[in-house]
Ligand SMILES: [Zn+2]
């Protein structure tokens with residue numbers, strides 16, 4: 001919980017720093033929003049002024065549209081907002097994702113946003129930032145979630161793609177349109193065959209390229225096409241295409257889902273995918289603990305996932321002052337709903353594919 | 366172990382029967398006989414002995430992972446499958462342990478499962494910890510399931526028979542017959558199964574059961590439309606008993622349950638009565654528990670069936686009869702290809718005394734072998750009227766069998782139909798939810814439902830199934846969002862959801878807080894149009910109790 005004396009506290013509009021008069025990832029329109037990253041549950045359109053990392057500016061602009069000014073900071077660069085020092089540090093979640101470090105009167109807070117410790121060729125690596133209070137996500141905050149190395153996952157995806165290609169089947173890889181899709185494109189071996197992407201993915205591929213991220217050659221699926229590819233392509237698309245006629249463009253195909261929730265056999269089976277790749281842009285359980293330990297924080301506020309469980313574990317195993325930060329997204333994500341959207345970002349939207357689960361059904365606070 | 370693990374995951378990954386048969390065929394074509402026999406036993410759902418309790422496993426996993434017990438329970442509640450939960454939690458296998466240490470399924474089961482039954486807990490723990498160090502997570506899941514006696518794979522007997530038939534190069538129906546009973550207890554028996562020599566045990570085998578499917582459309586108009594002329598069909602009561610075959614060959618008679626278990630010990634009087642049949646006779650029929658004047662409830666029959674030895678007292682308290690409805694073999698000749706009408710004619714000659722639900726009119730002498738009587742109806746409307754009386758008669762409805770049909774194998778649709786009485790229904794409120802297992806692991810799909818008693822909701826039934834997968838996923842989200850309290854895997858929910866509950870009957874019960882028990886409850890529909898306040902009451906349910 002937060003109290004009025006805290007540097008940050010939860011209000012109707014989101015996590016608020018009263019002294020500095022700004023919000024971190026507000027869910028309503030506010031005068032000044034500091035944004036950890038451009039996923040829809042963190043970045044909402046309509047605020048008067050935004051602050052994000054320089055690397056993430058184009059992507060954020062793509063998501064929130066024109067209009068409001070976006071100020072930026074380079075990694076580690078600090079700015080004073082009404083006397084409160086604010087700096088942004090790479091979170092490793094996707095291009096331009098940041099942890100927000102806030103310091104005032106000798107007290108240091110870090111809001112992690114979403115983060116991962118694994119290597120990702122499309123963004124800067126997570127930086128450990130020392131602090132007194134660490135606000136951490138907990139999307140995969142159960143010890144059953146332990147990721148394989150990116151190399152191993154890449155090899156699995158390549159093998160699957162190669163086998164499909166040899167059988168003349170297209171390989172449809174479903175992944176969240178922002179972040180995961182670009183990361184996968186950069187992970188796979190482009191010599192296996194052509195890579196094509198859904199329009200929702202392409203829009204962000206372009207924003208990534210314009211931001212200086214190197215991605216392999218990716219073809220857009222032409223509008224009005226009736227048949228695409230010859231069964232050799234890797235098709236990267238958001239999960240919303242599942243069950244739509246769009247998938248028929250590729251003829252016979254194998255459909256795989258790339259999401260951390262694919263760790264669980266029940267989720268894989270129910271959703272009827274041919275394959276599931278457990279690859280996530282969130283930290284796994286050991287990753288969460290490593291980040292929390294390295295922060296040196298005595299006080300940890302847990303949000304966004306298995307908050308109760310992780311907070312209790314931190315209290316019992318480490319004697320930390322750990323509790324749940326009740327935000328709109330405290331509610332535990334249902335793996336099935338979440339697998340359809342981003343990992344643990346059940347209402348993630350912004351691709352115009354209007355079949356995303358309703359966020360309110362998931363909030364328990 | 367790797368080969369069987371691959372089979373397990375190949376079967377798990379597909380819903381196509383052809384792919385499943387291919388996976389099974391590849392396995393059996395490559396596996397050594399000992400392993401194949403072992404796999405066959407697991408696949409046929411043979412009772413697996415559990416040598417380690419799940420609480421022991423949890424404790425040892427807590428030691429091996431350094432995680433507290435509550436956290437392991439939280440994980441289990443989330444994953445929904447203990448074997449999988451533990452497999453995911455345990456540290457990775459030691460990399461140097463992997464090569465060259467893979468044991469075959471039979472040896473693995475012997476050394477790490479069966480042998481454990483006679484050892485100390487300390488030794489069990491050592492063996493388990495050693496296996497954990499050697500197996501990858503995907504192997505651990507399968508091994509955990511074998512170890513705890515819960516390894517069920519979604520393949521039917523028919524598919525296994527098809528795969529083995531391909532391996533052996535014989536007809537699938539022939540293989541299905543060879544597979545009846547305990548067909549391959551060990552490697553040599555498995556080799557004999559694939560060769561075609563017959564053995565002593567073969568002579569006792571029953572035939573594969575022909576199973577009826579439920580009619581898709583049950584109104585009288587639809588039945589008339591779907592089934593055609595009523596004269597083409599033979600109708601009988603659908604008994605609420607235990608399906609069985611009575612096989613009289615060689616020296617004695619044997620009684621076989623539908624699960625292909627020999628149940629002579631549980632039903633000695635039936636086996637004895639079977640001895641009076643001419644040698645070379647096989648009857649298909651139903652075991653029923655009866656008292657002097659009424660059919661006894663199914664629960665009484667189950668009590669009998671579960672006994673290994675039946676005392677004289679149980680024999681006297683729960684007398685049983687065999688009601689025959691088909692003749693599969695006569696004079697040692699397989700009659701299954703003959704039309705039903707002809708088999709019925711011969712059956713009536715062999716077993717002349719019809720069983721009636723008016724038990725007082727049965728022969729005074731204790732008899733155990735009866736004929737299932739035909740239900741006469743000159744029209745579908747007449748049959749529909751008789752079906753409507755079913756619940757009062759203690760039967761489940763009608764069976765409709767095409768007079769010209771041969772006796773099939775498994776659940777082949779088209780010739781045998783169940784026309785069950787319409788279920789009773791009531792709208793009830795979702796009160797508790799629990800994560801399901803198997804395909805629904807991790808999803809809250811087992812529901813406890815309640816009805817109004819004054820201004821209180823009291824629980825009346827636990828039910829699952831019946832909803833579409835998408836609805837279960839949606840309900841799961843509502844359950845998570847409306848959770849008031851968590852008790853391990855069970856969540857108490859704020860009452861917001863109304864579900865239509867169907868069931869076969871209601872009876873008074875002192876074991877339930879509500880004072881009533883419903884039989885075969887299942888959820889048929891999500892009443893999105895109803896508020897909890899509009900759900901049914903306990904009084905409504907009590908009114909459905911049929912006086913017998
Ligand atoms: Zn995110």
Ligand SMILES: [Zn+2]
Pocket residue numbers: 039041042114304344345
């Ligand atoms: Zn998020």
